[in-house]
Amino acid sequence: MRKTPLLAVAVGAAGVLLFATAASAAAPGAPGIGDPYYPDYGNGGYDVSHYDLGLKYQPATDTLQGTARITARATQDLSRFDLDFLLDTQAVTVNGRKASFTTSGAHELVITPARVLRKGASIAITVTYSGVPSTKKYNDYVGWAKTPDGAVAAQEPESAWWWFPSNDHPLDKATYDITITVPEGLQTISSGEPHGARTAGGWTTYKWHEAKPEATYLTTLAVGKFEIHQGRTKSGLPVITAYSPDVDPALLTAAKASVETTGEVIDWESTVFGPYPFTSAGGYVPNVTSHFSLEEQTRVFYSPAAFSTGVRPYLIVHENAHQWFGDSVSLTTWRDIWLNEGFATFAEWLWSEKTGQGTTAEVARQTYDSYPADDPFWQVKAGDPGPGDNQFDDAVYDRGALTLQALRATVGDAKFFTILRAWATLHRYGNATTAQFEALAEKISGKNLGSLFQTWLYTTGRPAAPPQQVALKTTPKSWKEIRQTRTLEAH
Structure with a gap:
């Protein structure tokens, strides 16, 4: 028998010990990203940069x-x-190595790689899957809408689970390539820009690409028959809009009259909030029975029922304002949802002011007066509303917008609009918190604003005075439409 030198044995043992120590130092990634409202949403231990989906x-x-x-x-x-x-x-x-996997909890795919993944290392994950999305439920909820000729994935705060595996939380944004094959004669709609289509053997394959970071819930997919329009804003930005021809004709007429103003709205909002953050814009109206709209990145989802009362300019303003506030600058936790909805609501008030239908101060006063002191509205903290239904309570929208009007009245127009544009620029394609917004507002204005934010965002009960003392001779002309938008935008 061949003898092994003692030194070699020692070195070998040390190597085994070193490997064992390193392996034992590795730990499972957390089954949640740390959101206080949704502890099991998202995941820990890694950060996604790109999804390439073949469907x-x-x-x-x-x-x-x-x-x-x-x-x-x-x-x-x-x-x-x-x-x-x-x-x-x-x-x-x-x-490139086969990994074992299992399921845990209601929506967790647990993956064990063949080798420990070291901190900082690149990870290439491939998941092959199939299923019938409309049969999958989470808390009796289905995030995939089956339509007469296809389907739609558009929901908040979750929808990705029904069509692709992900780190499903806005804190982990990524870019996307989506390749989707459907029966010939159908079209697809998704985020970003189309990158060609090819038909063979009775199937058509479409490609979509989103080059800017995008939260998972803002990634949309629709399959069906669509009338697709392509235009441009004054600055040359591509605008893609699409409509199911099977939608009720009256709704379809109002939808087109509304959604086709997207370019005009984007042009105006760019003068208020700063340059549009993405490389395309638009929206689509599929043949669904839902009643809400959602600010999917670059391609807003609108239910046909959103246009049941006619043309809805304020809805278009609201959803496209989200492209800055919610899509480009995304929340860090769902507790900060007012940074999305309060800002988009205030954009409606600014549109009212622009079109001479009521100043933001007048709309704010009307909003304040419309909720009596004993209304449950005042018991929801816009800056920390809680999960579930409260997350999209009227207070998140209206108290959020009232907060911004209070800020405008306190710091003056020049500094207020500087704050809005700086916010959209400093956190573009990233995530931010209410504390960061307050700090930025204080830095630019040179004022201590802690009491203002505490009063409007975190204190229950009706504030003693509206955000700005203004006498109302008549109800602002925009009031009725803005209230309708609230109903149509709720998720």
Whole structure:
């Protein structure tokens, strides 16, 4: 028998010990990203930079087949990690090696790679899957809308689980390539820009690309028959709008008259909030029965019922304001939802002022007066409303906008609009918090604003006075339409 030198044995043992120590230092990624309202949403231990989704959808059976190629980076030594997902997984590889997987909880796909993933290392994840999205429920909720000729994925705060595995939280934004194959004769709508289509063997494959960071819930997908329009803003920005021809004709007429103003609205909002943050804009109206609208990045989703009362200019203003406030500058936790909805609501008030239908001060006074002191409205803290129904309570929208009017009245127009533009610029494509907004407002204005934000965002009960003393001779002309928008925008 060959003898092994003592030194070699010692070195070998040390190597084994070193490997064992390193491996034992690795830990599972958290099954939640740390959101106080939704502890199991998102995941810890890694950060996604890109999703490359290859999909095939058959509307007749509502069957979706997919391969998700996810590019990420480990933020700790990882022994395993989670993805948020509901469909049936067939195979997983991590960095080209087969990985084991299981499910845990209501929407967790738990992946154990063949080798420990070191902090800072690139991760290439491939998930092959299939399923019938409309049969998957979470708390009796289905985030996939089956339509007569296709389907739509558009919902908040979650919708990705029903069609691709992800780190499903706005804190982990990524870019996207989406390739979707559907029966010939159908079209697809998604975020970003179309990158061509090819038909063969009775199927058509479409490609979409979103080059700017995007939160998972803001990534939309629609399959069906669409009348697609392509135009441009005055600055040359592509505007893509689409309409299901099967929508009730009266609703469809009002929808087109509304959504086709997207370019005009984007041009105006760019003068108020700063340059538009993305490379395309638009919206779509599919044949769904829901009643809400949602600010999907670059391609707003509108339910046909949103136009049941006619043309809705304020709804278009609201949803496109979100492209700055909510989509480009995204919340850090869902507790900060007023940074999305309060800002978009205030954009409506600014449109009212621009079109001579009532100043922001007049709309704010009307809003304040419309809620009696004993109204439950005043018991919801706009800056911390709570999860579930309260997250989209009227207070988040209206008290959020009242906060901004109070800020405008306190710091003056020049500094107020400087604050808005600086906010959109400093946090472009990232995430931010209410505390950061307050700090920025104080820095630019040179004023201590703690009491203002505490009163309007965090104190229950009706403030003793409206955000600005203004006498109302008549109700602002915009009031009725703004109130309708509130109903139509609620998620």
